[in-house]
Amino acid sequence: MFDQREDIRLPAESPPQLMVVIDTEEEFDWNADPDPRENAVNAMAHIGRAQDIFNEYGIRPCYVVDYPVASKPEGYRLLKQYLDAGQCEIGAHLHPWVNPPVSEPLSRSNMYPGNLPESLEREKLTNLRDTIEQNFGQAPIAYKAGRYGFGPNTSRILEDLGFTIDLSVCPPLDARGDGGPDYRRFGAEPFWFGGDRRILEIPCTGGFAGWAHGMALPLFEIAMRFKAFKAPGILARLGAVDRLMLSPEGFTPAEHIKLTRFLHGRGVRTFTWSFHSPSVVPGNTSYVQDEGELERFLASFRQYFDFFFDELGGQASSPAQMRTLMETAG
Numbered sequence: 001m002f003d004q005r006e007d008i009r010l011p012a013e014s015p016p017q018l019m020v021v022i023d024t025e026e027e028f029d030w031n032a033d034p035d036p037r038e039n040a041v042n043a044m045a046h047i048g049r050a051q052d053i054f055n056e057y058g059i060r061p062c063y064v065v066d067y068p069v070a071s072k073p074e075g076y077r078l079l080k081q082y083l084d085a086g087q088c089e090i091g092a093h094l095h096p097w098v099n100p101p102v103s104e105p106l107s108r109s110n111m112y113p114g115n116l117p118e119s120l121e122r123e124k125l126t127n128l129r130d131t132i133e134q135n136f137g138q139a140p141i142a143y144k145a146g147r148y149g150f151g152p153n154t155s156r157i158l159e160d161l162g163f164t165i166d167l168s169v170c171p172p173l174d175a176r177g178d179g180g181p182d183y184r185r186f187g188a189e190p191f192w193f194g195g196d197r198r199i200l201e202i203p204c205t206g207g208f209a210g211w212a213h214g215m216a217l218p219l220f221e222i223a224m225r226f227k228a229f230k231a232p233g234i235l236a237r238l239g240a241v242d243r244l245m246l247s248p249e250g251f252t253p254a255e256h257i258k259l260t261r262f263l264h265g266r267g268v269r270t271f272t273w274s275f276h277s278p279s280v281v282p283g284n285t286s287y288v289q290d291e292g293e294l295e296r297f298l299a300s301f302r303q304y305f306d307f308f309f310d311e312l313g314g315q316a317s318s319p320a321q322m323r324t325l326m327e328t329a330g
């Protein structure tokens with residue numbers, strides 16, 4: 001999928017860089033089968049709850065927007081203001097079942113855009129890119145596949161459509177259960193890939209942390225087979241293996257810090273804080289169901305940013321800034 005891959009690292013003495021990537025999309029039931037009628041973007045009226053925090057810390061987040069957000073004024077109005085003020089970047093996020101033309105059979109596996117025939121994946125992404133250009137005044141250069149479904153044709157399509165950054169790799173996600181990708185063997189480090197026009201991959205920050213990390217995959221697989229005995233939880237309590245993501249959705253500040261310290265100690269210098277836009281309004285995602293959870297959700301942004309900038313000595317960055325930095329680094 002990622003041909004002519006070439007790993008790239010920032011020098012060990014570089015301060016760690018923090019990016020924020022927001023999957024900016026309609027409110028829908030993540031566990032239900034795809035339904036094109038579920039395309040409301042009411043949460044976007046409240047996206048300022050997150051943007052205000054980024055402004056406070058001088059972070060320029062990258063909103064990867066899908067078709068419902070990019071095409072409806074109530075979806076893009078505030079983001080366009082942030083973009084015009086230089087406070088954010090806008091990328092593309094392809095949810096095929098709500099992105100015209102919807103001519104494929106609606107199924108779980110077709111929610112991963114990389115599973116579609118090349119011509120349809122291309123047509124949908126072209127529509128999305130053009131809609132973003134029309135309503136934001138500039139074409140996106142960063143892409144994140146819906147459900148992280150990067151496929152065998154995605155690289156060529158991105159090159160042809162002018163994308164230069166991909167954000168789809170999400171270790172240690174394993175979505176093979178319903179036809180999705182397996183990112184368990186990917187690390188948190190960026191890499192170049194593609195043919196003539198090189199694309200920078202900036203993965204989500206996630207991984208197996210703990211003293212047995214080298215054995216994490218086999219240990220975790222054995223543990224999952226004994227799930228009835230809560231084996232994954234026991235491994236985590238022993239500090240042996242913990243499967244963590246740098247996200248306020250489902251992970252605590254202590255876990256964000258543990259994962260970051262672990263990866264930083266192993267030389268990782270690029271970190272991505274990611275979440276989904278509907279989480280800024282209670283009731284949309286399983287992570288934020290009431291006002292108390294929303295308060296804790298937003299507080300965890302500040303707790304993590306305070307740690308990253310004050311304790312770890314990190315700096316704020318963005319996918320576009322990172323690409324420039326990596327080009328200079330070679």
Ligand SMILES: [Zn+2]
Nearest residue numbers: 023025146147
């Ligand atoms: Zn999404």
